[in-house]
Amino acid sequence: MVWTTTLDHGPAALNRDEIIFAVEQPADGEGRGGGYFVYSLSESAEDGEGDPFKLSRTSFDSLDGPDQDVLEGLVLDWQAVPEYLNKNLEVVVSTRSGTGRAMGFWRVVLQPLLSEVLGDGSDSSSGSDGYRSRCRVTVTSSADTIREFARGLRGDDGETVVLLLSGDGGVVDLLNGLSDDGETTKVTVGVLPLGTGNALFSSLHKPLYGEKGPSGLVLGLRTLFLGGGRAEALPTFRAEFSRGAVLVGAPGADAATDVGTGERSNAAQVQVDHLIGAIVASYGFHASLVWESDTPSYRRHGAKRFGMAAAELLKESHAYDATLDIVSPSSPTYTRVRHTSGTGNKFNYILATMVSNLERGFTISPESKPIDGKLRVVHFGDVGGERTMEIMMGGYRGGEHVGMRWKDEDEKEDGVGYEEVEEMRVTIYEEDSRWRKVCVDGTIVEVPRGGWMTVRREVGVERSRVLVPRDVV
Ligand SMILES: Nc1ncnc2c1ncn2[C@@H]1O[C@H](COP(=O)(O)OP(=O)(O)OP(=O)(O)O)[C@@H](O)[C@H]1O
Numbered sequence: 001m002v003w004t005t006t007l008d009h010g011p012a013a014l015n016r017d018e019i020i021f022a023v024e025q026p027a028d029g030e031g032r033g034g035g036y037f038v039y040s041l042s043e044s045a046e047d048g049e050g051d052p053f054k055l056s057r058t059s060f061d062s063l064d065g066p067d068q069d070v071l072e073g074l075v076l077d078w079q080a081v082p083e084y085l086n087k088n089l090e091v092v093v094s095t096r097s098g099t100g101r102a103m104g105f106w107r108v109v110l111q112p113l114l115s116e117v118l119g120d121g122s123d124s125s126s127g128s129d130g131y132r133s134r135c136r137v138t139v140t141s142s143a144d145t146i147r148e149f150a151r152g153l154r155g156d157d158g159e160t161v162v163l164l165l166s167g168d169g170g171v172v173d174l175l176n177g178l179s180d181d182g183e184t185t186k187v188t189v190g191v192l193p194l195g196t197g198n199a200l201f202s203s204l205h206k207p208l209y210g211e212k213g214p215s216g217l218v219l220g221l222r223t224l225f226l227g228g229g230r231a232e233a234l235p236t237f238r239a240e241f242s243r244g245a246v247l248v249g250a251p252g253a254d255a256a257t258d259v260g261t262g263e264r265s266n267a268a269q270v271q272v273d274h275l276i277g278a279i280v281a282s283y284g285f286h287a288s289l290v291w292e293s294d295t296p297s298y299r300r301h302g303a304k305r306f307g308m309a310a311a312e313l314l315k316e317s318h319a320y321d322a323t324l325d326i327v328s329p330s331s332p333t334y335t336r337v338r339h340t341s342g343t344g345n346k347f348n349y350i351l352a353t354m355v356s357n358l359e360r361g362f363t364i365s366p367e368s369k370p371i372d373g374k375l376r377v378v379h380f381g382d383v384g385g386e387r388t389m390e391i392m393m394g395g396y397r398g399g400e401h402v403g404m405r406w407k408d409e410d411e412k413e414d415g416v417g418y419e420e421v422e423e424m425r426v427t428i429y430e431e432d433s434r435w436r437k438v439c440v441d442g443t444i445v446e447v448p449r450g451g452w453m454t455v456r457r458e459v460g461v462e463r464s465r466v467l468v469p470r471d472v473v
Contacts, residue, residue: 001416009311013209014038015442019040019218021076022037023077025059028159028411036062036075038060039113039116041217043215044318051104053101055113076225081118082225083185083277085117087134088160090160091161093106094146094169097167097195098167098302101194102166102194102348109217110163114131117233119131121312129322133393150176153178156185162187164193167193167194168197168199169195169442172442175234176422179463188464191467193217193241196305197358200220200466201360202216202355204355204370204472205223205472207370207389207469223468227470230468230469233465234465236276236458237375238275239276239277239281241273241438243451244271246269246270247272275441276458278354279355282439283350283437284349285349287444288318288434289309289310290439318348319347324337324347324424326419326424339380339381339382340408340413340414341383342423344382348382349391350377351378354369363399365418366398367402373421375423377406377417377418378402378416379416379417379418380414383414387406422453425455428447433446435447
């Protein structure tokens with residue numbers, strides 16, 4: 001464990017983006033002591049060498065100095081720690097998320113901070129038994145661990161807070177493990193972004209992200225410890241699949257086992273009839289990219305794996321044989337979506353989302369706001385690899401792709417479709433199973449030829465609550 005306590009640095013020694021929070025130290029009866037402890041986190045590059053995390057505590061007499069404006073907004077009052085930190089804490093460490101840093105983060109960063117803020121029960125004179133007696137840690141050992149864990153929480157009456165050290169896959173595992181259509185569960189989830197894309201986290205924190213600024217983990221810790229008790233209902237959608245749809249594990253890995261939503265047909269194929277999601281449901285380039293980039297050799301590269309796998313996929317420039325029908329908020333029936341590009345009846349991209357960002361720097365749905373509960377679809381036709389690339393680059397420029405339009409050689413006009421929907425249905429006609437993968441929040445499902453996926457916004461359903469940063473919603 002790297003736990004560096006630095007007591008002799010002045011304010012200029014701190015990197016303001018690394019500051020998590022500051023706490024005031026009580027002075028003794030004679031006015032000695034007092035001042036502040038400032039906690040900060042430095043991280044090494046995800047795919048770099050050396051210790052990934054270093055947590056520091058620095059002592060100051062006062063907050064005066066160059067970082068005063070930042071520090072004053074980050075003071076944690078010992079007497080007013082967020083009320084959810086006094087509930088049962090369930091920490092979930094997802095060992096396979098991202099580049100495998102979750103366990104290190106728990107040991108080196110989160111556990112010491114919980115001890116500092118809540119006490120660890122070792123000081124009997126404080127009269128507090130600390131957080132340890134009400135904190136349980138679950139470390140994943142398989143693709144089923146989080147679902148199993150979540151099943152054990154069903155029916156929770158609001159007394160549990162899950163601190164999820166994972167990416168989006170952990171969120172969807174949790175939601176689906178919790179989801180039992182007959183029972184309500186009231187857990188509150190705090191996400192510490194240790195996955196690759198971390199779309200949900202990045203979208204919830206988007207208003208706080210600048211060009212540079214604090215890392216996702218620093219922001220996640222600020223939300224957790226300074227959140228001011230903000231836990232909001234997490235909007236969700238329900239994806240349903242035609243008969244014969246199966247869950248697919250990462251390429252080359254053993255298939256996932258039972259998801260609690262379908263029946264097992266054999267060891268490698270688990271039937272699935274529906275999944276609950278909160279982030280994204282897609283078919284085409286995005287789903288293929290998520291699936292094909294999930295190999296150990298790509299994973300090693302962190303978020304860069306998407307770009308690397310994208311380059312390979314774009315070379316193939318596959319046009320997906322499918323139809324898309326949508327139900328808009330103003331119409332009760334399905335309308336067929338058509339594009340004129342290329343063959344005129346194929347798609348490169350179909351993606352429904354409830355969030356703005358798929359990664360911190362990649363805005364897929366610029367109109368989406370944190371927790372707005374709206375489902376939006378981005379789609380385009382058979383435009384080829386080069387134009388797909390141009391469109392995707394618009395996502396890295398804040399979502400400029402959604403306004404893109406063009407004319408092909410035959411003067412046919414087309415563009416990127418972007419609209420709010422209540423529901424969408426994708427029907428897939430591909431022969432080769434490689435091109436029949438759909439993605440729900442990172443989980444891959446293979447749909448049979450002629451089969452479909454529908455995605456419907458859930459209205460009036462609260463499956464869990466999620467911690468949101470102060471001043472965002
Ligand atoms: N030890 C393990 N063995 C197999 N699967 C695991 C293990 N630990 C976690 N998992 C699964 O791996 C998946 C990790 O997905 P997660 O989304 O958290 O990371 P990611 O794919 O890197 O990030 P993102 O989805 O944000 O891009 C989860 O579905 C989780 O259940």
